[in-house]
Amino acid sequence: MTDMPFDQQVITIALCALGTMLTRFLPFLLFSGKKATPPLIQYLGKALPCAVFAMLVVYCLKDVKLLSGSHGVPEVLSLAVTLALQQWKGQMLLSIAGGTVLYMFLVQTVFG
Known part of the structure; x- marks a missing residue:
């Protein structure tokens, strides 16, 4: 397995999920339908x-x-x-x- 403690594993997974969500949602926030x-x-x-x-x-x-x-x-x-x-x-x-x-x-x- 890994030598990474459980709390670091949870933080790593949370950061990966946050990074993925950010790259998915950011374009919709920056380029809304209101502006060209x-x-x-x-x-x-x-x-x-x-x-x-x-x-x-x-x-x-x-x-x-x-x-x-x-x-x-x-x-x-x-x-x-x-x-x-x-x-x-x-x-x-x-x-x-x-x-x-x-x-x-x-x-x-x-x-x-």
Whole structure:
């Protein structure tokens, strides 16, 4: 188990819960329906999903070795399926899940 005393465990859990609630409720308190949303926040709402998706792609492909192992074939196929699903349905969750499922299938069965 842990070496942390019970009171510290309770305080840690309470602080985690408070931090989670704060991040969930703060935007509603700061940007109520009474005032217009600032242009910077509107821009971030449009730009960040694409930036997060791009960062996820870079992170997933950073360790691919094209000259050894499977030569990046599972990664390229999964990326192509992810892009095709995104173009077809426009659902980020479906695209990521579809590419991930294909990748896991390929590395565990075909290239495993």
